[in-house]
Structures are given as C-alpha cells and as structure tokens.
Amino acid sequence: MKILVIGGGGREHALVWKIAQSPRVRELFCAPGNPGIAGLATLVPIAPDHIEGLLLFAKGKKIDLTVVGPEYPLSLGIVDRFEEAGLRIFGPHCAAAEIETSKVFSKLLMEKYKIPTAEAEVMALDEAYQKVLTMKMPVVLKVEGLAAGKGVVIARNKKEAIEGLDSFRLMGDAACRVILEKYLTGVEASFFVVTDGKVALALSSAQDYKRIYDHDQGPNTGGMGAISPSPCMTKSLESEVMTKIVAPILKGLELEGRPYSGVLYVGLMLTSLGPYVLEFNARWGDPEAQAVLPRLKNDWVDVMEAVLSHRLHKIQLHWKRGKSVCVVLASKGYPGVYKKGEVILGLDKTASPHAMVFHAGVARQGDRWMTDGGRVLGVTALGRDFSEARGRVYQAVDPIFFNGMYFRRDIGAL
Numbered sequence: 001m002k003i004l005v006i007g008g009g010g011r012e013h014a015l016v017w018k019i020a021q022s023p024r025v026r027e028l029f030c031a032p033g034n035p036g037i038a039g040l041a042t043l044v045p046i047a048p049d050h051i052e053g054l055l056l057f058a059k060g061k062k063i064d065l066t067v068v069g070p071e072y073p074l075s076l077g078i079v080d081r082f083e084e085a086g087l088r089i090f091g092p093h094c095a096a097a098e099i100e101t102s103k104v105f106s107k108l109l110m111e112k113y114k115i116p117t118a119e120a121e122v123m124a125l126d127e128a129y130q131k132v133l134t135m136k137m138p139v140v141l142k143v144e145g146l147a148a149g150k151g152v153v154i155a156r157n158k159k160e161a162i163e164g165l166d167s168f169r170l171m172g173d174a175a176c177r178v179i180l181e182k183y184l185t186g187v188e189a190s191f192f193v194v195t196d197g198k199v200a201l202a203l204s205s206a207q208d209y210k211r212i213y214d215h216d217q218g219p220n221t222g223g224m225g226a227i228s229p230s231p232c233m234t235k236s237l238e239s240e241v242m243t244k245i246v247a248p249i250l251k252g253l254e255l256e257g258r259p260y261s262g263v264l265y266v267g268l269m270l271t272s273l274g275p276y277v278l279e280f281n282a283r284w285g286d287p288e289a290q291a292v293l294p295r296l297k298n299d300w301v302d303v304m305e306a307v308l309s310h311r312l313h314k315i316q317l318h319w320k321r322g323k324s325v326c327v328v329l330a331s332k333g334y335p336g337v338y339k340k341g342e343v344i345l346g347l348d349k350t351a352s353p354h355a356m357v358f359h360a361g362v363a364r365q366g367d368r369w370m371t372d373g374g375r376v377l378g379v380t381a382l383g384r385d386f387s388e389a390r391g392r393v394y395q396a397v398d399p400i401f402f403n404g405m406y407f408r409r410d411i412g413a414l
C-alpha cells in the first residue's frame, strides 16, 4: 500500500512511526512532515491546508490511504473532498469534525443527547458582559471556533470574566457566540476511541500536562508531556464512558446526519458525580498520541482499513503491558516568545529499545538538527510501571541538548 500522512508535528511523527511498522506499507509519504519523519517517509512539501494540492498529489501517486493528523484540514473538508474524488481517507467529514471546531455545536449536541457535561448557556459575546456579572464564580468562558488553545478562560472573579470576554473580542468577531459554563472540579483525563460511526473501540487513555512548569504552574501550553494510560481510568470507568458518552454522541451525530468516522478524542473531567465531557476533538491529541501509539500492539493500518470498510467489529485491540511516559523538550520562552535556530546535539545518542524520540519543531541544515518551534521534541519511554518508564524517559532525554532547552521534570511522577 501507499500511504500519505498529513501534518508535521510530533503527533504525525508518532503516526508515521507506527504506520511504518506495518508490513502492508510499501511506500509512505508525509506532507509536509519534518526532519525526524524524513527517516521513515518521503516528505512532500505541501501544506496541510492546501487541500487541492494534496488531492492532486494523492491522485498522481495513486495513494491508497490518506491519514489526517491535525484538525485544521478536517475543518476545511479534506475528507469530503478526497471522498468526492474517489480516494480513501481516514478521518471525519467536516460536518462531523464540527464536534471539535464548533464548541457551541458540540455543547448543544451534548445537551440534546443528554451526555454529561457542564451546565452552560450560549449567547452573543455582547450579551455575555451583562450575564457574567450575575453568575457564580469561578465561571468558564469558551469562545466559538478553533482558537488554538486560547479560546477558554477560567475566571475566578468578575474582573477576570470581563477581561476574558475582552480577550475574545480582540480575537476578532464581536458578534461571535460564547459559552458560559459551570466550573467543574476533578481530575482530567483524555480518552480515545476509533470508530466507523456505529462500532467504537476504546483506544486507551492518557493524561496530559498542559502547564509549562512543574506541579502544574504557569500558563497553558500545547502540552508539555503525557502519560498513558491515565492512572485514574479504571475498567469500570472506561465502560461508563463508552455507554454514557461515546455511544450516545455517535448515535446523536448519526441522527443529525453527520456520522463520525476516525479517531475521537474525549476530554473528560472525572468528577465526584462521574465522568463529564469538557470537549471532543476530532483527531489524536498531541502529545497524547506519542504516549498512546507506542503502547498499541495492533497494526494501525489494519485498524484504519477496518474503519473504512465497516469491519471494526472484527478487530480486537491489544496493548503492551505497562505504561508510557512522554516528555516534551521545548524552547526557552515557550508558550511566549522563543528563539529558533539553536543546534540540537545528542540526537544520535538516544537509541534505546524502550525509548523513542519524536520530532516536532525541528529543522535540518546540512547534517545539523536545529530547533524550529516552541515544542521541539517529544521523548517517549515504556516501562512496567510509571516509575520505570519515567526513569527511562529522563535517561533518554539526558544526552539531548540545545541552548535554552526546557522540559518538565515531573512527568509521570504520581
């Protein structure tokens, strides 16, 4: 088979790494990919949002299966476009991906199909200014649309609530809709399923580390690390999530004429009243994919094909025993301003049967590896338990160095 993976971050490196292990793959391409992916796939210099360019490439190369990593091309309808052209592609249609791309659609859908989620009110931004003054604090403010992690504000008091609404106003559309929702307390967990819209298989769970500093201090980031499975995810909790959340949301999407296909990410708050949905994402998480995929024993190409041919009920997923820990190495200053172009040393010294290095913001200049983003590398290790995986991951990080390299030291410390 010829497979094309779309995207160029750590998540896509993990996907390419996993897909490359399938004996069924004859040729593997990645658009645009990154220098780490270049060792496993042929890089194609087409941006993930250049749908027509990707389509032409896939047709020209007679690609058998295209796999979409990030949400942006999904929101642009890449899956719809490829299917219209008769090409096989793994991921949800644009109407189904709205479960991620529109927080308002997602919230109303959850309410309609009685899926446990924080009580909320949807209104125009202008109206919200009045409303928040009457609400109990803390309150959670969410703005409509893909906001790259900047669309949620947790306001502890009225002043912060007004400032939060002002920050939404600065993002653009003053007439846009916002969600004012009840603040939930509990432990967060990410839960993944793979589905063809009717059958859904649980793909294990993860816990991500969003804050920049140890012990969850400082601003939110795209993710500074992840562990899998989530230490809070028991078997019974997993089946509760499957019956109370996954089954009804898939049914609801089908009834709304938006059947879902692909990987569905369920962002959960495990509260004293049970699991509540914070959000859905229409794809793997980054860095959660770098922690979950290395634990999966199945051939991922088989699983994706089973989705596309509605044979998912024939598949049983198998997981390696033990746990995984993924640590993100970032550029100093991230998630604020940071420098690019620092030489990365020690990448050739990290080879270990238990550890993998996934590239994200990396560039290649001649024979040198250079930093090229905020999150530069993700290092994952497996172990019998979190303590062993954690020991191995920090051992694998040890030889890697670049100026201003920063990483959290508490990933997987339970």
Ligand SMILES: Nc1ncnc2c1ncn2[C@@H]1O[C@H](COP(=O)(O)OP(=O)(O)O)[C@@H](O)[C@H]1O
Pocket (backbone or CB within 6 Å): 118, 140, 148, 149, 150, 151, 152, 154, 181, 182, 183, 184, 185, 188, 267, 278, 279
């Ligand atoms: N109702 C809520 N109660 C408490 N915390 C919340 C709530 N909704 C969101 N959060 C916090 O905000 C973070 C981001 O919200 P989320 O809905 O996942 O949006 P996004 O990932 O698009 O920024 C969550 O991971 C969680 O920490």
Ligand SMILES: [Mg+2]
Pocket (backbone or CB within 6 Å): 267, 279
């Ligand atoms: Mg989230």
